Amino acid sequence: MKKIIGSALIAGSLFTGNAMGQNYKDFTVQTDHVKAEIQPTMWGIFFEDINFAADGGIYAELVKNRSFEFYTPLMGWEEKKSEDNASYITVMNRSSKDSANPRYAQIKLDAEKEAFTLTNEGFRGMGLKEGLSYSFSLNARTLKGAPVTLHIELLSHDNKVVGKTSLKLDSPHWDKFTASLKSTVTDPKGKLRLSFEGKSTVDIDMVSMFPSDTWKNRPNGLRADLIQKLADLNPGFLRFPGGCIVEGRELATRYQWKKTVGNLEDRKVQINRWNTEFDHRPTHDYFQSFGVGFFEYFQLSEDLNAEPLPILSCGMACQFNTGELVPMDQLDPYIQDALDLIEFANGDVSTPWGKLRKEMGHPAPFDLKYIGVGNEQWGPQYIERYKVFAKAIKEKYPEIIIVSGTGPFPDGKEFDYAAEELKKLDAEIVDEHYYRNPEWFLENADRYDNYDRSGPKIFAGEYAAQSVAIASPDNKNNWQCALSEAAFMTGLERNADVVHLSSYAPLFAHAEGWQWTPDLIWFDNLNSYATPNYYVQQLFSTNKGTQVVEIGYASNEPVTGQEELYASAVLDEKNNQLILKIVNSSSKDATKTVRLEGDTKTTGKGSITVLKSEALGRVNSFDNPENIHPTTEEANFRGKKLTINLPAYSLTVVKINLKESNL
Template sequence: MKAQRIIAAFTMLAGVYTIPLAAQQPLNFTVKAGEIKTPVSPNMWGIFFEDINLSADGGIYAELVKNRSFEFSTPLMGWSIPKDAVSNGQILVLNRKEEHPSNPRFARITMPATRSFEIVNEGFRGMGIKAGEQYNFSLYARQQEGAAVKLTVTLLDDAGKEIGSTTVAPNGSSWQQYKASFSATAAAAKGKLKVTFSGQGVIDVDMISLFPQHTWKERSNGLRADLVQLLADLHPGFIRFPGGCIVEGRELVNRYQWKKTVGDVNDRELIINRWNNEFAHRATPDYFQSFGLGFFEYFQLSEDIGASPLPILNCGMACQFNSAEVVAVNELDPYIQDALDLIEFANGDVNTKWGALRAKMGHPAPFNLKMMGVGNEQWGPQYVERYTIFAKAIKSKYPDIKLVNSLGPSPDGDKFTFLNDTLRKLNADILDEHYYSSPEWFLSNAARYDSYDRKGPKIFAGEYAAHTKGVNNGENKNNWQSALAEAAFMTGLERNADLVVMASYAPLLAHVDGWQWSPDLIWFDNLHSYGTPNYYVQKLYANNKGTDVVPMLKGNQVISGQDSVYASTVVDKATGELVIKLINTAATVKPVAVAVQGVKNIAANGRLITLGSNDLQGLNSLDKPTSISPEEKNIDIKGKTIRTDIAPWSFYVIRVKINK
């Protein structure tokens, strides 16, 4: 019977259906609003951030200059330089590795007396420039003895026309930072920055930077405001950072090392991004990590939007899909020390080494770190061996820190089974399950956790997304079919909130001109951004999280695919409301009657929020960012029964006041 229901749902999701000949009888459901099943974790619905698809540099990190410190593997990548200037030595890139190992390169410009010299930065697939916006330019520079070189800084639009300018006149023989601000007179979707040198002599320049004035909270070295606002609007319970596979690196030398991402931005060591050449069909040779967005900024962002921080650290293993490199167990100490020091950085007193650095960076108060991930998507006995050592060291010093542990890259199979069995025997805190699969998989697994062992570890649904064309297929789209399947699956996560304590879609962000992986929750170009239908599914769950799960049944069964309907219910003690979520995966209307038990009365009207489309292939876009987005209206209620007709292929949220 269950298999028949799933097959029917698959057929309907594929768009093959028949119109019923007669009106359907309503489906009768019961909500037992007086029977609290389990509290909902405050962290339940969160976000997973990884620097993939130009998510950080070129994305949420608002820096507009690419390769600002000449540290890319090709030192002048991103810069247009006159060919004769390179060949005749008018520009040189010097390497001072012994003196400044974290930022060794800088550019030396030699100016003859009779002409100017210019370099142009292309930005990250261009620079998004807004008319009337103030832009803040800065660089480090020093003049050689006898030099008198000044800079003219100019914004160029898509056609190369000047749309804003200022001048900078460095005047010292030692490295100093110079700043200037100016406004753009016109907009550009793919602008550029031109720096013109004039005068005579030799000048050294480094960290050439341009930020819009309007960043998130107007911070210098800040974040792109529209993208952060989309995250804040989700009201996430946590932010998992910095990834993902970049935690591991293709090799250990390129793993993510948090200590190199804090402190003065000028001293943060750039490395290649592991997504630079991961996919031949989406190669991105100019993809590096400047770490202007580092661990301090991640913690700060978490605090800004009310989310608990969840950092993930390398456990001495590179990506097993790539190099399978591991550090010897007897050489794990530096990796473990990084974990211990991170807790001190986040929570330590300002008199401690790392707590003092946090305070110096502008945040004396602790960040209240409560959990940490050990490894990303590792598997096998080598992971268990390293996790065990990490857990002993961390729990010994910080017993209250909860550890998130990998169950590998898939939700089943030998790798999953081995880790699931082994880590349960080791009394692990939280197990991280990942699922990238078809919409059909999500429908058939909505009841996955109904029968899980309640005595073991908690579950983190750490990475999931419905892939309509198959995993690692560049043709995947964030269409309504994928979002609807995820909404159905999430009823099972919410219904089992005693076991599933966190969940996050992945990946989070993607630049329309620089992505490597699809689908993704939020898409953007240099000026605009939009939430996908999947984004609005996440938002409806997170904004209607409630405080406690209550049973919703059809007869004696939970509602998980019968008649193509999926459902879950919570109460919100803060507002005194019952919150019902209903998903119809069929191509036909589903009339429902929901009898509410365990209450004295319910309000005569409530709120109905609907999300849906009559086209399963429907999409949002930069041109039509809210084509598929929630709509809200009132719903009338008679007695203690809520009646509604769930439209085909729809997600409904009903909120109604109750008196228990």
């Protein structure tokens, strides 16, 4: 955030300047009236491998199809043969011995001919940075003849060599060979070229290259700039791995967590369900290597100080696709997966799955508290499966909190049925999803004001205002959408006794590899930018507070759209602050007087942060990443009557420092 200090501040006012809009009724904040405790999980993030979010995204691997397991085995690779084809490549299959990674490439070489080369294109190119080191590795063995010399080259977008090194492949058995090389240029569209010299036959597999500047400098780790944007959200939880990824288009391609842990070579590559989901964005090279698997998700949650929230298949494929069902009498393996996952996360190292966690480098438990059963299934088939899962989980792990769901929509027949049934079953937390136009979000800022306080708690698990229509390729992350989400979020926060978790979706999108819009963070192979929606999320999550207090009109009427304003207020016991969040969705500036009622005493210090744009259609971009971004100004004031200017089309966050004796 940009911070401006000491700019013409006037005592008695939190924000300077004359009001340009009409002055309506005062707001009052009942600082002594705590409505609800705010859960640490109130604002979180939801990760799904859509839009190249994992491979080609947060997973820093630069080589696409590194183990030749795509449906087209050499997809992503370009071979250059000798003129008489004396050297050539063959894709071999050892499925009888290795079901997880059956394919490898066998290269027959003729030393007297031109070197045989393979070039990998990466994920819409490889992001190369000048002066940065890259760690290369591959598994290889030589079968006949002399050792093989492997020349490893980084290429620029115009095929100039910008980094190089060599390896000698000389093992008759499968062995791992490693090398390091630097790039002399910065190029978002780089490539990797391998040249093989010798008179021999060489087998290769797991061809890999990672930048050295990964998150926390972990070898073969995550892309640091993208993870830093997640850390900057200060999330209370991380939901993973989806989303529709959990379900699969059919059961055979559902997400199976056990196939994503252990050695990388043992993680079976699988087609990504978003590969051909949309005719408007076919992505035939979209697969899952599971380099980011459940261990990495748990580790990332720990890095972010966020509660892990894994979601598992309940035996139902995506109901928008095949809708395949596992018969009820064959559901045991799916239930066992859930029980084993809890053991993997929390079990003692003497248990089978706890032992694997230790072997992967994390002997301490991950302290899993939540688990989700199904993604956004609906109908009686889901309810009957949820009941079986809940019974088994609670019998063995009564402390685990189970998250259920009401389907893909926030209303309608399927939603009403699931909500009623789950209430009868005393469900703990119910996941609700909202992909609607901006007007819906404004109109539903009071959605939870009248929810049954004795019913299940709510997880607002997926929401994003759609500027055009659900799944439209023309949706934009514009200010109108972000502002409407901010208004809706004041309602989530105001009802923190009901709403315990919430997250925007989807999280990431590759500029050239996306399938779904809008998205919170956009990136290419070198850069990333935060959308206006991201900054809304950040202003709420980094100003979360610990307790909700009343803010409203003199009649105690909450601010839910009157005068086109929306508001919530929280106390922050950790930082001794009162925090107000006010959305002005009007095209006119407004001025509000806020009266603090109660025994609270202020220090006379505070700040005001404003996120605004006079144009609702404005967006951020790679060329202008801070077109819309927050600005923060320090403030001085006296007394309990505060005058606040609210710019047109704005989210304003007011932080008022309190004397320690007040909280």
